[in-house]
Amino acid sequence: xxxxVCIKQVxxxxxxxxxxxxxxxxxxxxxxxxxxxxxEYGVEEALRLTEAHGGQVTLITLGPDRAVQALKDMLALxxxxxxxxxxxxxxxxxxxxxxKALAAAIRKLDDDVDMVWTGWKGMDEDHGLVPAYLAEELGxxxxxxxxxxxxxxxxxxxxxxxxxxxxxxxxxxxxPAVLSAQKGLNEVRYASLKGIMAVKKKTIPEWTASDLGLDxxxxxxxxxxxxxxxxxxxxxxxxxxxxxxxxxAKELVRLLREEAKII
Amino acid sequence: MGNDILVIAEQREGxxxxxxxxxxxxxxxxxxxxxGQVGVVVLGDxxxxxxxxxxxxxxxxxxxxxxxxxxxxxxxxxxxxxxDLAERTEPAVILAPATPFGKDLAPRVAAKLGIxxxxxxxxxxxSDGRLLIKRPIYAGRAIATVRxxxxxxxxxxxxxxxxxxxPDMGATADVEALxxxxxxxxAIAQEVITTAGEKLDIAEADIIVSGGRGMGxxxxxxxxxELAAALPNAAVGASRASVDAGWxxxxxxxxxxxxxxxxxxxxxxxxSGAVQHLAGMKTSKYIVAINKxxxxxxxxxxxxxxxxxxxxxxxxxxxxxxxxYVE
Ligand SMILES: Cc1cc2nc3c(=O)[nH]c(=O)nc-3n(C[C@H](O)[C@H](O)[C@H](O)COP(=O)(O)OP(=O)(O)OC[C@H]3O[C@@H](n4cnc5c(N)ncnc54)[C@H](O)[C@@H]3O)c2cc1C
Ligand SMILES: Nc1ncnc2c1ncn2[C@@H]1O[C@H](COP(=O)(O)O)[C@@H](O)[C@H]1O
Numbered sequence: 001x002x003x004x005v006c007i008k009q010v011x012x013x014x015x016x017x018x019x020x021x022x023x024x025x026x027x028x029x030x031x032x033x034x035x036x037x038x039x040e041y042g043v044e045e046a047l048r049l050t051e052a053h054g055g056q057v058t059l060i061t062l063g064p065d066r067a068v069q070a071l072k073d074m075l076a077l078x079x080x081x082x083x084x085x086x087x088x089x090x091x092x093x094x095x096x097x098x099x100k101a102l103a104a105a106i107r108k109l110d111d112d113v114d115m116v117w118t119g120w121k122g123m124d125e126d127h128g129l130v131p132a133y134l135a136e137e138l139g140x141x142x143x144x145x146x147x148x149x150x151x152x153x154x155x156x157x158x159x160x161x162x163x164x165x166x167x168x169x170x171x172x173x174x175x176p177a178v179l180s181a182q183k184g185l186n187e188v189r190y191a192s193l194k195g196i197m198a199v200k201k202k203t204i205p206e207w208t209a210s211d212l213g214l215d216x217x218x219x220x221x222x223x224x225x226x227x228x229x230x231x232x233x234x235x236x237x238x239x240x241x242x243x244x245x246x247x248x249a250k251e252l253v254r255l256l257r258e259e260a261k262i263i
Numbered sequence: 264m265g266n267d268i269l270v271i272a273e274q275r276e277g278x279x280x281x282x283x284x285x286x287x288x289x290x291x292x293x294x295x296x297x298x299g300q301v302g303v304v305v306l307g308d309x310x311x312x313x314x315x316x317x318x319x320x321x322x323x324x325x326x327x328x329x330x331x332x333x334x335x336x337x338x339x340x341x342x343x344x345x346x347d348l349a350e351r352t353e354p355a356v357i358l359a360p361a362t363p364f365g366k367d368l369a370p371r372v373a374a375k376l377g378i379x380x381x382x383x384x385x386x387x388x389x390s391d392g393r394l395l396i397k398r399p400i401y402a403g404r405a406i407a408t409v410r411x412x413x414x415x416x417x418x419x420x421x422x423x424x425x426x427x428x429x430p431d432m433g434a435t436a437d438v439e440a441l442x443x444x445x446x447x448x449x450a451i452a453q454e455v456i457t458t459a460g461e462k463l464d465i466a467e468a469d470i471i472v473s474g475g476r477g478m479g480x481x482x483x484x485x486x487x488x489e490l491a492a493a494l495p496n497a498a499v500g501a502s503r504a505s506v507d508a509g510w511x512x513x514x515x516x517x518x519x520x521x522x523x524x525x526x527x528x529x530x531x532x533x534x535s536g537a538v539q540h541l542a543g544m545k546t547s548k549y550i551v552a553i554n555k556x557x558x559x560x561x562x563x564x565x566x567x568x569x570x571x572x573x574x575x576x577x578x579x580x581x582x583x584x585x586x587x588y589v590e
C-alpha cells in the first residue's frame with residue numbers, strides 16, 4: 001500500500017492567540033510552529049497500515065520555508081519520503097487551490113497511491129475543507145472524522161468508523177480514497193533516535209507550482225476572504241455564591257430560573 | 264444567479280434535527296434583507312413527508328430526494344445530488360449544519376461547485392447584498408469576519424447559535440421530488456452505532472452537565488447523569504482529563520480536540536478550566552462552575568460559581584432541580 005499523508009504546519013496549539021490579535025489581524029511573528037495534531041494521527045495510522053500490509057509512506061506539505069520543519073518532525077516517526085511544495089504563487093491561495101496543488105503532487109508521484117490521509121481540520125483557522133476538495137479533485141471518495149480503520153488491500157476496500165451525532169457511523173468505500181483523521185484514531189508514537197538521525201540523511205525535494213503543471217490562472221486568491229480578526233467576546237466573571245451546599249443549590253436554582261430564565 | 268437561500272436539512276432515521284429549524288429561521292431572517300425565498304433540500308428514504316414540517320419552520324419550497332437508494336448516507340453521492348440542484352436553481356446562499364453530517368457533506372458540495380465555504384459560522388450580516396460572516400478561528404481564541412468571493416456563498420452553521428423559530432402551523436408545503444435516476448455513490452454508510460441507547464448528543468443538548476478529573480472516577484458520573492436527567496434536554500459532557508482516563512467516551516469530550524458546544528447552560532463540575540477546555544464551551548449562554556479550588560480558572564468565565572466539594576454540591580443541586588420540576 002502506498003500512502004500519502006498531507007501535513008499542514010500550524011501555530012503551536014498552546015500559542016496565546018488572543019494576545020496576538022490587534023488592528024483586525026493576528027500577528028504570528030515568532031510563534032512556534034508544529035505539525036497539525038490531527039495530521040499526526042494520519043501519519044501514525046499510515047505507518048501502522050504499511051507495517052501491516054507493506055508499502056511506502058510519503059508526506060507532503062505545502063507552505064513556506066519554515067513548513068519543512070513539520071515535515072521533518074513527522075518523517076522522524078518513520079515515514080519514507082517527504083515532499084515540500086513551495087512557491088510564492090501558493091502563498092495566499094484558497095483552500096481549493098491548496099487541494100489542487102496537493103492533488104497534482106499526488107498524481108506526480110512515481111507509484112500509484114492507494115490512500116491519502118489528512119487531518120479533519122487544521123488547528124489554525126479551523127476550516128476542515130482541504131480533504132473534501134482534495135478528494136473531489138482526485139475523483140476519490142472521502143471518509144471524514146475517522147476513528148478506526150480497516151483495510152482489505154486485496155478487495156481494494158476500506159471500512160471506517162467515524163464520529164457521528166450520538167454515536168458512530170460505519171462507512172465503506174473503494175480505494176483509492178482520502179481519509180481524514182479525528183482524535184481517538186490512535187496514540188501517536190514518539191520519534192526514535194534512529195528516526196531522527198534518518199531524517200538528516202533524507203533529501204526533501206521542493207516542487208514549485210510549475211513542476212506541478214499549475215499556472216497562476218488556476219490558483220485564484222482566497223475564495224473565503226479574511227476581512228477582519230477580532231478577539232473573542234470577553235465573558236464577565238460572575239458571582240460566587242456563598243453558603244452551605246443547601247443554600248447555594250437553592251440560590252443557584254433561583255438565579256437560573258429568575259435571572260437567566262433557562263430552567 | 265437568484266437571491267434564494269438553499270438549506271441542507273439534517274435528518275436521521277426519519278427525524279429532522281433541531282439545527283435544521285435553527286438554520287431555517289436564520290435563513291428566513293436573511294431573506295428579509297437579501298430578498299428571495301428559503302428552499303430546503305432533504306435526502307433519505309421516506310423523507311418526502313417532512314415537507315410540511317419544513318414549511319412550518321420557514322421553507323417556501325422543499326426539494327425531496329426520497330428514494331431507497333438514499334436510505335444509506337453517502338457523502339459523495341449526496342453531494343452530487345445537492346450540487347446538481349444548486350446548479351439548476353442557482354441560490355445565492357447555501358447553508359448546512361456544522362455537525363458531523365454537515366461538516367462531511369457540505370465541503371464536498373462546495374468542491375463540486377468549485378466555490379468557497381465558511382465553516383462553523385456563528386453570525387451573519389449583510390453588506391452590499393453579500394454576506395459578512397463571523398466564525399471562530401483558533402478554537403475560539405479569535406473571531407474572524409470573512410466574505411466569500413464565489414457564488415453561491417456557502418456556510419456551515421454551528422448548532423445552538425440561532426433560535427428555533429415559532430412554527431407556522433398554517434404554512435402549506437410546496438414539494439419538488441428530485442430526479443435520482445443517475446444516482447451513484449462511492450463511500451456508503453453501512454450502519455449507525457448509537458452509543459448508550461438513545462443518548463442525547465452533547466452537541467445537540469440545551470444543557471450540558473460536564474465532569475472533569477475532579478469526578479474522581481467513572482462511577483461518580485451517575486451523579487451527573489442524575490442531574491442531567493432532572494433537567495430538560497440535558498446531556499453529560501466531560502473534560503479531556505476524564506476522557507483520557509477512560510472514564511467517558513471521546514464523543515462526550517468538550518474542548519479544542521473535542522466538541523465545541525454552545526448550550527444555554529453549561530455546568531462544569533470538577534473541571535479546572537484549561538484554555539483548551541474553555542475553547543469548547545466559552546460561548547455557552549450561561550456557565551456554572553462547581554469546584555473546590557476558588558482559584559480555578561473556570562471561575563473567570565462562570566456566571567455563577569460554587570466553591571465547594573462537588574460530592575456535596577451536586578446532589579443538593581439535583582434535589583433542588585427536581586423540586587422545581589415537581590412543582
Ligand atoms: C493540544 C491539546 C488539546 C487539548 N484539548 C482538550 C480538550 O479538547 N478538552 C479538554 O477538556 N482539555 C483539553 N486539553 C487538556 C487541558 O489542557 C487540561 O489538561 C484538561 O482540560 C484538564 O481537565 P480537568 O479540568 O478535568 O482536570 P484538572 O485540570 O486536573 O482539574 C480538575 C479540577 O477538579 C477540581 N476538583 C477536584 N476534586 C474536586 C471535588 N471533590 N470537588 C470539586 N472540585 C474538585 C480541582 O480543583 C481542579 O480544578 C488539551 C490539551 C492540549 C495540550
Ligand atoms: N498547506 C497544506 N499542506 C499540506 N496539507 C494541508 C495543507 N493545508 C491543509 N492540509 C491538509 O488538510 C487538512 C485540513 O486542513 P484545512 O482545510 O486547512 O483545515 C489538514 O489537516 C492537512 O492534512
